[in-house]
Amino acid sequence: MTVNQHSCVDCAIKHLASAVVIAREILTGYNTPQYRLTLIGNLNEAQEQLSGIDPKLANHIRSLRLKLAPEGLELAFDQSMIRRIELCALAADWRQRHGLYRKAPDREAVRTAALPAPRKCRCSKDAPVDVLVPLSADGSISGNDELRFALRSIERNLKGYRNLVLVSDRPPAGFGEYRFIQASDVYPRKQMNIHHALMTAFRAEGIADEVIFWADDNVLLEEMHVTELPVAARRDGLLGFSNAPDARIWHRSLRNTGEALRKAGYPAVNYEAHTPVRFNKERYLALEREFDFYSEVGLCYISLYLNRYGVPEAVPMTEVKATCESETVDVSRLAGKRFLGYHDAAAPALFPLLRQRFPEPSKWERFPKSGPLYSGEPRIGVVLGTFGSAPHIDLGLHWLVNVNHLPVLVVDDGSDDARLEEVCARYGAQFLRLPVRHGHWAGDMRIFAEGLEWAAANGIELLVKLSRRFIPTREWAGELAELARASNAVTFSSYTTSYGYGFRTEATGMLTAAWAPLAEQLRKEAQPGKRIFVEQRLHRAARQLADEWLTPEFAAYRQLHCPGRGRSGYALWSALLGTDRKRKYPGLLWHNANPPEEYAEAARQAGLPYQVEDFR
Numbered sequence: 001m002t003v004n005q006h007s008c009v010d011c012a013i014k015h016l017a018s019a020v021v022i023a024r025e026i027l028t029g030y031n032t033p034q035y036r037l038t039l040i041g042n043l044n045e046a047q048e049q050l051s052g053i054d055p056k057l058a059n060h061i062r063s064l065r066l067k068l069a070p071e072g073l074e075l076a077f078d079q080s081m082i083r084r085i086e087l088c089a090l091a092a093d094w095r096q097r098h099g100l101y102r103k104a105p106d107r108e109a110v111r112t113a114a115l116p117a118p119r120k121c122r123c124s125k126d127a128p129v130d131v132l133v134p135l136s137a138d139g140s141i142s143g144n145d146e147l148r149f150a151l152r153s154i155e156r157n158l159k160g161y162r163n164l165v166l167v168s169d170r171p172p173a174g175f176g177e178y179r180f181i182q183a184s185d186v187y188p189r190k191q192m193n194i195h196h197a198l199m200t201a202f203r204a205e206g207i208a209d210e211v212i213f214w215a216d217d218n219v220l221l222e223e224m225h226v227t228e229l230p231v232a233a234r235r236d237g238l239l240g241f242s243n244a245p246d247a248r249i250w251h252r253s254l255r256n257t258g259e260a261l262r263k264a265g266y267p268a269v270n271y272e273a274h275t276p277v278r279f280n281k282e283r284y285l286a287l288e289r290e291f292d293f294y295s296e297v298g299l300c301y302i303s304l305y306l307n308r309y310g311v312p313e314a315v316p317m318t319e320v321k322a323t324c325e326s327e328t329v330d331v332s333r334l335a336g337k338r339f340l341g342y343h344d345a346a347a348p349a350l351f352p353l354l355r356q357r358f359p360e361p362s363k364w365e366r367f368p369k370s371g372p373l374y375s376g377e378p379r380i381g382v383v384l385g386t387f388g389s390a391p392h393i394d395l396g397l398h399w400l401v402n403v404n405h406l407p408v409l410v411v412d413d414g415s416d417d418a419r420l421e422e423v424c425a426r427y428g429a430q431f432l433r434l435p436v437r438h439g440h441w442a443g444d445m446r447i448f449a450e451g452l453e454w455a456a457a458n459g460i461e462l463l464v465k466l467s468r469r470f471i472p473t474r475e476w477a478g479e480l481a482e483l484a485r486a487s488n489a490v491t492f493s494s495y496t497t498s499y500g501y502g503f504r505t506e507a508t509g510m511l512t513a514a515w516a517p518l519a520e521q522l523r524k525e526a527q528p529g530k531r532i533f534v535e536q537r538l539h540r541a542a543r544q545l546a547d548e549w550l551t552p553e554f555a556a557y558r559q560l561h562c563p564g565r566g567r568s569g570y571a572l573w574s575a576l577l578g579t580d581r582k583r584k585y586p587g588l589l590w591h592n593a594n595p596p597e598e599y600a601e602a603a604r605q606a607g608l609p610y611q612v613e614d615f616r
Helices: 009-027 033-051 055-068 079-097 145-157 190-203 249-263 281-289 301-309 344-357 390-403 419-427 440-457 477-487 512-525 534-548 552-560 596-605
Strands: 129-134 164-168 179-182 210-213 218-220 277-280 321-324 339-342 380-386 408-412 430-433 462-467 491-493 507-511
Touching: 009 033, 009 079, 033 055, 033 079, 055 079, 129 145, 129 190, 145 218, 145 344, 164 190, 179 190, 190 210, 190 281, 190 301, 249 301, 277 281, 277 301, 281 301, 321 344, 339 344, 380 390, 380 440, 380 477, 390 408, 390 419, 390 596, 408 419, 408 440, 419 430, 430 440, 440 462, 440 512, 440 534, 462 477, 462 512, 477 491, 477 507, 477 552, 491 534, 507 512, 512 534
Parallel strands: 129 164, 129 210, 164 179, 321 339, 380 408, 380 462, 408 430
Antiparallel strands: 210 277, 218 339, 462 507, 491 507
């Protein structure tokens, strides 16, 4: 007969946990009749609680109980027996969380005689589950489009979760109505920073005991309840990778994780399938007491957790997940899969497909701005940066002032070229000479800062920064104004295939209202002699401003114009810049593509008295 009047997985797990604790105390000296009786009683209770839910597991617990106490209260067990009891609790917990107990049990399989239907215990109420997404402090190279599609898939397909929690250095612009937890990227490796973000979130007040870790490039392709989340495993074991100094960082991390698990006596299965994973908060926090996550190249937190606490049933990664890692995407690979995971290289090909599949913004997406950012005829101004080189400035001003009719500020990086001021005066351009030379990198940054402050003070709506040797020999202001109105972007740039840059600074357009607040910070960073990767620094700022000033118009523009990996955060100004710094373009002089002879010929046609030597 059944002792209990109800069946409850949570109660069974509690009895198994109590049995483990008491068994360990018995082995450490508390071997009394009361302790032995309590141990056997907890196992019997666990068996009875599961008998109407999971008869196979209940019978297994019964066999452990009989083996542990073959005669009366004389117990015969060791640490391996304790581990088997612990695994029973883990199996029951995993099966409950993954929906295996949601259907009514087969009564004939449970008992030969009819039993009353199990009644739900008050302690078996579904625990709340939060979805937690850690994000890089610098955002993504695709303007957080990865996060948009992940959240759209969660809203449409994931059932049974409570809150969305984003963890990062700062809240991602363009999103709202979620819980934010601040955690900076303070460690040298990605694995370390994500683990740090998880630990920070789990220590925060109000986070659910059960959390689903979700990467921003994980997409849920079909409906799923949180209790149905599978655990995916890879075929290649952790110990099959090399941790030699010249091996890939990721492979070294995998191997080190396997070594740490083996040393601690746990399996070394590779669970780095790049799919969402469910963590118990307290169990995850306890990992830091056993493992060092911050030495060498770091450890793989997912494989550590799942191997440490056990996975009764895992599925091969290829059964539940489609992986896209190249620029060519085979759509048929998504059929029948629950998850999609992808590499940055696949984003340009995947994003149009994901927009078709998830066309509606999620409830967390926001447009910080609305309406047109530019007037019908935006006032465009130019800051022209140089170090001496009066002939280049003279030729550039000819086209900027006489043909495009634009106001210009010329900023000289502390040269002693006395002709510059006279050249600027002849065209009515303003001239500023910096008191000290900053050098190629810091000087470029300082020119951006000076130009933005000048534009803000003079009512320039759209500022264009040009390098002295980047000389468009045609009218281009009208096409930039048209691009600004059509895209509603705050930055205009391009990329170059020959150098691999995703952002270019020889010609950059900037909405003054958006960029001018950064001028003082750019000025502080531009210390004389300092080496600065200016393209990278300004691209990072452009991506952040693109989100902070996002409008429906620019969102639509980005959907139609996806220039590819690492080329986000701006409207593509290819009509002027092209996409290759080493290629010649009609109506443009640039020293990577045009020799001094062509600069001299352009000067002759403009009526300027310069020779080839003046442009070397």
